[in-house]
Amino acid sequence: MTRPSPGRYPAGVRVASLIVVAACGAGAPAIDRAPPVEPVREPALGSSLEPALEPALGMNDVSILLPLPRDPHAPVLAGIASAGLIERGWFDALVTDHHDIAPRVAAPIAFEDFQVVAVRFDLCERAAVGPCPRDVDGRLRLVLQPMYVRAGATAAHDVALHAFYPVPAAELAGVIAELRALARRHPIAPDAALTVSPAAGDAAYLAQLRALVMRYARGAQLAKLTVIGQVADSAAFAWIFRGVERRGDAIVALDIPGIPRAQQTLQLAGGDTVYLTAPVVDAPAGFALAINGPRFAAATLAERTGALAALTAIQNPLVHDTINTQCIACHVATFLTARRATTIGVAPDAIAGRFASRHALAAHTIADTDPRVVRGFGWAASVPAISQRVVNDTAQVLAEIEARFPLPPR
């Protein structure tokens, strides 16, 4: 299955693209104006008579990691406040009022400093493990981080918000069609691995994506907001995980599965990586062993194999999801799987229970190699971080899209 070439746009889409580029260019300050976009090529002779071919969506079409902005004050897609993505009351309830999250470099951060760094589309809120039921609302998730300048380049602070918005069930088919239209604009090999969006350098692509995102990402529609951020007063690398959600007219703290608390903390200690976690539950069984290097080293082979199986299960969307998984698990599993598997001489690919998909499941980023990275889909300073969990989730979303919204026969 191949995507149509860029020249195979339906005529209406071509016209819309050209007008959008012109309109945006006129409004952008000269210093921030996007690089010139190549004019859309005219289709080859005769191709205008061909029906528009719908492309199969790939990993980078439903999970979109944006590049860092050149100017930290000029978001690539949207800023939290200027775009009205999140009402300040939500942010205050989640972050400000607690006075415990702050970056450890550069100046203190404010609500207005957050900007969208990643976008994820899903067919449901994943309230149960397994494929999404039909006739439920889809989900749009935005990842937002504040920026600063480090060594002359834009970098992202180690604080991130995840904002979740419903996509009405009746509109899901239309959203999928729009994602396919976006994919058609920037064809990427269907088997390409998840990475920084190859399409996001194109102003027209971004404008169309922005339009789609802004239709649903409105402050009044926000359903859930979570944060992972560095502990303000910690000399060591340490993070706080918590969230809030809308219940009726109230904003209430999210419960963490298996833990009678609404917050988890994680501190990185040295040695062969020890994640000190409070509170923590040994779920799935073996996880508590996996997060402690000295204990893992002293364990029996069976225990260590069990710990690896726990890490693998955590990353399998057909077995674990937010409904039954403690916050920290998905955010440390990528590094720990690579590290612990190496310790006992096992290839991560060979661990039983590993999620399988026909989509590209490779995810080799700093999240594999640096225990200081807990970002699942965002930026660690100026380096992209993509967790295996997000890769697997994305592949699962694609599989479900293909099943529910199949491409028309060729």
Next chain:
Amino acid sequence: MRSLLRFAIVLATCGACSHAPTASAPPVAPSAPPAAASDKVIPLAGGGNALWWDAASATLYLTDSNASALIAWTEAGGLTPVATVPAGTAGVSLGGVVRRADGTTIVANFGFGTQGGLFAIAADHTVTALTGLEPSRRRVGLAQDGGALYSAYFVGGRGQASVGGVARVTITGGAASETEIAGASTSAGFGKIVGVVATPGAVFVADQTEKVIWKLALPGFAVSKLASVPSADLLAILPDGDLLTGGGPAISRITQAGVVSTLPGAAFEQVRGLAYDPAGQRLFILDHSLTPGSPDQLRIRPLPR
């Protein structure tokens, strides 16, 4: 019709284009802030913390919390491992280093509230975990003056108030005993005590919570405030008696009269350990990376006496 609808939606959104430019930068490898032109920069494989300059052997000692090891650095030999310290299940975070007259090196173990203690590394590199010390004390700084050894620590933290202290430590074989000279037992009012240096006339401690350098006068250990600083971390002392501390992107210099100034030079990410080589007139700085993907650095900066 569908194309027209899309056109209308996209066009409407373009009202936001003026503040939503699309310029973007490609990913770049992380790099630390530029060092001063005269700095010698040595990237470290692990997580560094405290430093100790041994003038007799012209050797710098530092701890590596990733490898759980004591590392030595010399001008000729660079970095070489000295000894590996047993990794506790609470995690490794090695703190202060002092070199005793008998050739033993003492290393503080932070212990994360459950395994705080000291390791003794003999001249033959044999490592002993000293017994008899309070494990709940999160130990960072170590100092000595003559035969007197001092351990700085705090309890609490991680959401609870930190209560700091400093104790005089006596070592006999593999056992140690400690007597708090200032802290909770003396109602000193210390917060997160991190750094310590000792002189014949006083012991000085750095309080990271209060951002204060405290002076404990000898004899008697009467506590007084020497100075407030922008940030506080491990302490070092210069030949003229001035103190140095970091904790942030700059190094503060504090005179014995409590006057604070900032050492000139390029900024750091987070200054931790400091040590001075009087003969070489150079300052060793442990620049701790706060950025994933970027290593800690040992920096060597000329600093005339």
